[in-house]
Amino acid sequence: MKASRNNFHAAGFGKVAPWVDLANSEEWNGFGKLTDHLANAPWLATFLKHWNLHPLASKDVPHRKLVQLRVLLRRAAEKLAAGGSLNARELSSLNQALNVPGRQKLVQGQNGFRAEMVPLHNDWSWVIRRIAASFAEMLASREVERIKVCANSGCRWVFHDPTKARTKRWCNDRTCGNRARVRRARAAQNKPDEEIPPVPRRT
Numbered sequence: 001m002k003a004s005r006n007n008f009h010a011a012g013f014g015k016v017a018p019w020v021d022l023a024n025s026e027e028w029n030g031f032g033k034l035t036d037h038l039a040n041a042p043w044l045a046t047f048l049k050h051w052n053l054h055p056l057a058s059k060d061v062p063h064r065k066l067v068q069l070r071v072l073l074r075r076a077a078e079k080l081a082a083g084g085s086l087n088a089r090e091l092s093s094l095n096q097a098l099n100v101p102g103r104q105k106l107v108q109g110q111n112g113f114r115a116e117m118v119p120l121h122n123d124w125s126w127v128i129r130r131i132a133a134s135f136a137e138m139l140a141s142r143e144v145e146r147i148k149v150c151a152n153s154g155c156r157w158v159f160h161d162p163t164k165a166r167t168k169r170w171c172n173d174r175t176c177g178n179r180a181r182v183r184r185a186r187a188a189q190n191k192p193d194e195e196i197p198p199v200p201r202r203t
């Protein structure tokens with residue numbers, strides 16, 4: 001399957017932060033069918049390009065490390081979305097991913113100055129650091145309560161809830177939300193739970 005730039009965006013990636021994409025790179029289609037995008041080289045290339053990550057030795061993908069970080073991010077998101085917190089081991093694993101040397105660089109652009117972190121070595125550990133850092137920054141900027149996991153148990157898409165009241169329950173109201181409404185209506189009428197056909201992804 002070719003993951004073009006358009007497919008990447010249509011599938012709901014590239015919107016919030018690198019860590020959200022990594023957590024969702026193991027994707028359930030709403031009916032429990034699983035796709036592992038990390039195993040798809042074009043998806044990974046699009047992901048890196050979109051978030052401006054350019055590891056020098058990009059051919060030697062540390063697949064195991066990326067999967068480990070994905071497991072950690074997914075678990076952390078599920079816990080935080082359920083109102084929990086991270087345990088010492090999870091925090092330590094995150095800090096380990098962040099423990100890659102960089103230096104701060106001042107850049108003057110058209111819209112003023114910005115201070116950015118640049119790597120000492122632009123390798124995969126820097127990419128992993130950047131992904132973990134996008135999570136750390138979201139937590140540190142009091143955005144924890146906006147981290148949600150889709151209430152459709154066959155989907156579990158991690159998303160950022162932008163609503164003021166933070167009441168968004170589904171990754172997409174028209175797909176997962178609608179499915180839940182139809183299911184409730186059928187249950188109320190005592191009708192069997194027929195399969196509702198899959199609908200295109202989040203918008």
Ligand SMILES: [Zn+2]
Pocket residue numbers: 150151152155156157170171172176
């Ligand atoms: Zn969903």
